[in-house]
Amino acid sequence: MFGLSKQCVLELNEEYKTLEDYQGRISRWCPGCGDNGILTATQRLCRDEQLPPEKCVFVSGIGCAARFPHYMSTYGFHGLHGRALPTAQGVKIRRPDLHVFVNMGDGDCCSIGTAHWIHTVRTNMKLVAMMHDNNIYGLTKNQASPTSPLGMKTNTTPQGAYLKAMNPLTVTLGITNVSFVAQVVEWLPEVLYEAIRQAFHHNGFAFIRILQRCPHFTPDAFSGLLSDPKKLLMLQHEDGIQLSETMSRLYKTTEQHDPADINRARELADRDDIVPIGILYRNENIPRYEQVTKSTHKSTWEQRENVLNGAFDKFGIDADFASANKGTRAGDGE
Amino acid sequence: MAGEMKQQTARSASSGKRATLLEEHIIEIVSDSGEGAQTAGQMFGTILAKSGNSVWTVEIIPAEIEPPARTPAGASGNRIRAGSFPITNAGDGAELVIGFNEQALMGGKWENRYKPGCIILLESMWANHPDPEIAAAYSGVVNILNEENYRLYEVPMEQECSRFVEDARRGKNMFVVGMLMNIYGRDLQLARHEIETKFKARKPDLVEPNIALLEAGYEWAEQNLDFRFEIPPYGVKEQQVVANGNVAVALGIVASGMEVCAMYPITPATSASHYLSEIFPEVGGFVHQAEDEIAACAFAIGSSYSGKCAVTITSGPGMALKTELMALSVMAEIPLVMVNVQRGGPSTGLPTKVEQGDLLAAIFGTPGDAPKIVMAPATIEDCFYSIITARKIAETFRTLVIVLSDANLATGQQAFPRPKISKEWGAPPVDQSPVPAGKDPLDWDPVTGLSQRFIPGQPGGMYTLTGLAHDRKGLVAYGPGINQEGCNRRSLKLAAFQKTLQPPKVCGDESGDLLIVGWGSTKGAIEEAVARVRKDGLKVSSTHLTFLQPMASGIKEIMQKFRQVMTVEINYSDSYEDELIDENNRRYANLAWLLRARYLIDVDCWSNVHGRPIRPGAIEDMIRERLK
Numbered sequence: 020m021f022g023l024s025k026q027c028v029l030e031l032n033e034e035y036k037t038l039e040d041y042q043g044r045i046s047r048w049c050p051g052c053g054d055n056g057i058l059t060a061t062q063r064l065c066r067d068e069q070l071p072p073e074k075c076v077f078v079s080g081i082g083c084a085a086r087f088p089h090y091m092s093t094y095g096f097h098g099l100h101g102r103a104l105p106t107a108q109g110v111k112i113r114r115p116d117l118h119v120f121v122n123m124g125d126g127d128c129c130s131i132g133t134a135h136w137i138h139t140v141r142t143n144m145k146l147v148a149m150m151h152d153n154n155i156y157g158l159t160k161n162q163a164s165p166t167s168p169l170g171m172k173t174n175t176t177p178q179g180a181y182l183k184a185m186n187p188l189t190v191t192l193g194i195t196n197v198s199f200v201a202q203v204v205e206w207l208p209e210v211l212y213e214a215i216r217q218a219f220h221h222n223g224f225a226f227i228r229i230l231q232r233c234p235h236f237t238p239d240a241f242s243g244l245l246s247d248p249k250k251l252l253m254l255q256h257e258d259g260i261q262l263s264e265t266m267s268r269l270y271k272t273t274e275q276h277d278p279a280d281i282n283r284a285r286e287l288a289d290r291d292d293i294v295p296i297g298i299l300y301r302n303e304n305i306p307r308y309e310q311v312t313k314s315t316h317k318s319t320w321e322q323r324e325n326v327l328n329g330a331f332d333k334f335g336i337d338a339d340f341a342s343a344n345k346g347t348r349a350g351d352g353e
Numbered sequence: 354m355a356g357e358m359k360q361q362t363a364r365s366a367s368s369g370k371r372a373t374l375l376e377e378h379i380i381e382i383v384s385d386s387g388e389g390a391q392t393a394g395q396m397f398g399t400i401l402a403k404s405g406n407s408v409w410t411v412e413i414i415p416a417e418i419e420p421p422a423r424t425p426a427g428a429s430g431n432r433i434r435a436g437s438f439p440i441t442n443a444g445d446g447a448e449l450v451i452g453f454n455e456q457a458l459m460g461g462k463w464e465n466r467y468k469p470g471c472i473i474l475l476e477s478m479w480a481n482h483p484d485p486e487i488a489a490a491y492s493g494v495v496n497i498l499n500e501e502n503y504r505l506y507e508v509p510m511e512q513e514c515s516r517f518v519e520d521a522r523r524g525k526n527m528f529v530v531g532m533l534m535n536i537y538g539r540d541l542q543l544a545r546h547e548i549e550t551k552f553k554a555r556k557p558d559l560v561e562p563n564i565a566l567l568e569a570g571y572e573w574a575e576q577n578l579d580f581r582f583e584i585p586p587y588g589v590k591e592q593q594v595v596a597n598g599n600v601a602v603a604l605g606i607v608a609s610g611m612e613v614c615a616m617y618p619i620t621p622a623t624s625a626s627h628y629l630s631e632i633f634p635e636v637g638g639f640v641h642q643a644e645d646e647i648a649a650c651a652f653a654i655g656s657s658y659s660g661k662c663a664v665t666i667t668s669g670p671g672m673a674l675k676t677e678l679m680a681l682s683v684m685a686e687i688p689l690v691m692v693n694v695q696r697g698g699p700s701t702g703l704p705t706k707v708e709q710g711d712l713l714a715a716i717f718g719t720p721g722d723a724p725k726i727v728m729a730p731a732t733i734e735d736c737f738y739s740i741i742t743a744r745k746i747a748e749t750f751r752t753l754v755i756v757l758s759d760a761n762l763a764t765g766q767q768a769f770p771r772p773k774i775s776k777e778w779g780a781p782p783v784d785q786s787p788v789p790a791g792k793d794p795l796d797w798d799p800v801t802g803l804s805q806r807f808i809p810g811q812p813g814g815m816y817t818l819t820g821l822a823h824d825r826k827g828l829v830a831y832g833p834g835i836n837q838e839g840c841n842r843r844s845l846k847l848a849a850f851q852k853t854l855q856p857p858k859v860c861g862d863e864s865g866d867l868l869i870v871g872w873g874s875t876k877g878a879i880e881e882a883v884a885r886v887r888k889d890g891l892k893v894s895s896t897h898l899t900f901l902q903p904m905a906s907g908i909k910e911i912m913q914k915f916r917q918v919m920t921v922e923i924n925y926s927d928s929y930e931d932e933l934i935d936e937n938n939r940r941y942a943n944l945a946w947l948l949r950a951r952y953l954i955d956v957d958c959w960s961n962v963h964g965r966p967i968r969p970g971a972i973e974d975m976i977r978e979r980l981k
Contacts, residue, residue: 043817044828071812072815073809073810073813073814074809074810076659076809077817078655088817089817089819089828089829091817092815094809094815095815095817095818096655096658096817096818097817097818097829098651098654098681098685098818098819098820099651099677099678099681102648102651102678105643105644105647105651105652105655106651106652106654106655106658107655108641108655109613109615109641109651109653109655109656109657109658109663110655110656110658110659111655112613112641112652112656113612113613113639113656113660113661114660114809114810116810117659117810134644134645134648135648135651138643138644138648312639314633314634314635314637314638314639315634316634317637318612318636319637320776322635322637323607323610323636323779324774326607326635326636327604327607327772327774328774330604330607330632331592331594331771331772334594334595334596334600335592335593335594335771336402336589336592336593336594336595336768
């Protein structure tokens with residue numbers, strides 16, 4: 020009544036979103052699962068960017084990681100195994116206003132969804148893809164995945180995995196139109212958050228491989244990296260991630276790596292002896308599919324009528340065949 | 354010569370020769386791929402239609418891009434059926450055949466496409482070919498045709514055409530159009546106009562030689578052929594549009610208001626996307642060629658989920674790959690239109706040939722219970738309107754609608770009344786209004802199973818869609834009651850939709866000795882066959898189903914009024930003529946299975962998988978034999 024209605028106050032309060040505003044169902048991941056850290060970092064990003072929850076869509080496939088959307092309070096699409104990426108492309112194609120994130124596991128992305136992974140990199144749509152890589156099929160209970168290390172014993176490889184693990188980084192960096200590749204580990208929240216944040220602001224398809232512990236089946240998969248920080252090669256650059264003082268004290272193996280340098284990025288990605296952490300590659304100038312395919316015409320009903328009438332004229336036959344005999348109407352029935 | 358003939362009309366040119374009056378005639382033009390028989394056929398079909406005939410044309414397409422020359426399987430061309438009554442199908446045997454070589458010609462003969470003893474105009478250059486094998490092959494065929502009493506005319510096309518163009522192989526097709534213009538007594542000006550329209554824009558220097566070839570063909574026929582035919586016009590009152598089924602599908606997509614089509618190349622569906630790719634951007638639409646069939650379907654579903662209903666176009670093998678996503682569309686209640694232009698199966702089967710073999714796969718092909726709506730256009734006109742209908746149903750009922758077209762519709766061309774555009778066809782704008790508090794994303798109505806779809810961007814509507822069993826809030830829930838409820842509500846939507854359907858019409862009397870039930874592209878042939886036998890007093894009727902899942906009420910009552918009921922379909926069924934086949938093991942045609950199961954009526958079937966449209970004459974023979 021005096022210019023301060025109750026409604027106004029509520030709206031003001033609602034304007035600032037807290038972490039709780041992005042929290043969906045309580046996670047059912049195992050205690051100690053690395054996915055929890057990824058969820059927290061993502062919620063923090065949403066909070067820091069103050070993203071309207073209704074404008075965010077989290078698309079996932081099938082697997083432990085794919086439960087991710089349920090634990091957000093945004094829109095979510097928990098679809099089919101391997102098909103998160105083409106689904107997310109479809110979500111985005113007509114909706115540039117939506118922030119579309121994709122969460123998939125190593126099986127989802129690097130096995131059943133491999134074709135989509137390659138082609139989504141190539142189309143370079145503005146999406147943030149997080150590949151939760153725990154080196155194992157968890158939800159189906161302990162089968163070898165493409166990223167399982169050679170010799171790893173699983174239910175399908177009781178004598179040890181036959182093949183050397185696939186390297187998702189070298190694959191991604193080899194695909195035409197690759198525009199953003201990062202690698203992080205879920206147990207370093209600062210770097211994890213920063214990679215997701217930079218991915219979110221990237222002008223194109225951002226691919227983040229997140230090494231993630233499965234406390235049940237691969238608790239020791241990354242124990243070497245945890246016990247020996249020297250095995251992590253921290254990539255630093257003013258255009259990439261810059262470590263805090265605390266982190267710099269703990270992680271001393273570092274390299275100044277310009278994310279614009281794809282050749283060095285490929286070399287780093289290919290190293291067996293050390294795990295590069297940070298932004299390997301970024302190129303903001305690759306055309307995005309949703310831009311290059313965007314029609315310049317308006318999608319109005321009047322325009323549809325014009326186009327249909329044009330087509331009907333082109334394929335038309337005059338009812339009055341006498342006038343058609345004079346050849347007055349341009350007809351082409353092919 | 355061009356000057357002299359400019360004013361000449363067919364009637365004055367062929368004065369002195371009596372034209373035989375016909376109600377209809379079927380023409381086939383066959384050549385090696387790349388010799389232009391298809392262009393000639395399309396052009397002459399257009400001319401016949403423009404001069405008032407009812408016309409159905411069919412492309413004869415080899416499976417290869419450049420098949421070896423002079424091979425029966427490599428023939429390319431066109432069939433034209435023209436009449437002075439509404440033509441609804443490709444008809445029976447061809448009555449006039451033009452062959453550019455004897456091998457392409459024989460391909461059609463082996464497939465029984467020609468009426469025995471029909472007129473054949475055959476390029477004669479092969480008789481004196483330097484390769485003795487070719488010359489011998491030619492004379493062998495000539496002997497066969499003569500022995501079998503075909504009316505064979507050897508035409509020196511190469512010789513005549515080389516007077517006008519360097520490469521006669523590239524000009525014969527217009528010479529052929531000229532001959533046909535003379536034979537069927539059409540005004541040459543119509544053909545000149547077609548040639549001008551075809552070449553003026555892109556290859557203007559080709560207009561003059563092609564008109565010269567046209568006139569040469571006309572003159573050659575005038576001097577050398579002793580027959581003329583007259584097919585009086587069919588009195589069309591309204592404006593017409595000529596299109597094939599795939600073009601009609603593409604136009605239907607534009608008219609339906611959809612904005613996204615995702616596809617992967619597959620024969621015979623792809624040409625719909627070709628045409629759509631041309632015009633869709635003009636209405637702000639987009640055709641996405643995905644990396645595979647699965648991705649195409651996922652892309653379409655993602656696009657539907659965040660906006661207007663999308664469409665994916667495929668054929669049988671592609672539909673098989675999309676199966677898991679089809680179930681997701683049903684389970685998660687995301688509208689989706691899937692067009693399946695059926696080809697011969699199983700597996701990769703007969704890519705360029707017609708079959709109606711995907712009906713059961715469309716209805717039942719998804720593991721678990723995934724109730725979806727399946728409809729089939731029966732004509733090329735239907736191809737246009739069924740997409741508009743399918744989009745509406747998909748959005749209203751939040752489900753998958755499969756439209757089963759086939760290669761017969763895809764490659765056939767027919768004129769149909771120019772659609773009167775209605776704003777009602779279009780999709781409403783994407784709802785971005787806030788969702789009222791307390792509303793669930795799957796707020797199933799207990800009677801109809803219907804609920805409102807929440808679209809990303811709607812404040813207050815946030816939920817996670819899932820293909821896992823879920824409750825009304827969309828939450829994953831494995832409880833027995835909840836899954837039962839979800840399956841029940843999705844099934845009820847079909848029942849709710851079914852209540853809106855009208856019983857199919859009966860063609861012929863409402864009772865009698867035999868009812869033929871059909872679906873899809875066989876409608877024209879079935880109805881023509883039924884009309885023919887009814888003229889002889891046989892008590893036969895037919896009915897045609899547009900919706901196969903669910904089916905309209907009243908079908909049982911229709912069937913019960915006939916002594917016998919059978920389906921006629923282009924798909925496989927066992928025959929009692931095989932020693933091992935009896936009523937315990939006979940496998941029925943697709944629709945017959947469905948009718949038998951639902952209505953407990955002993956529905957028989959007659960079907961084959963020859964990869965060809967079923968001819969009215971073949972259905973007619975079958976009926977006569979059956980009711981003998």
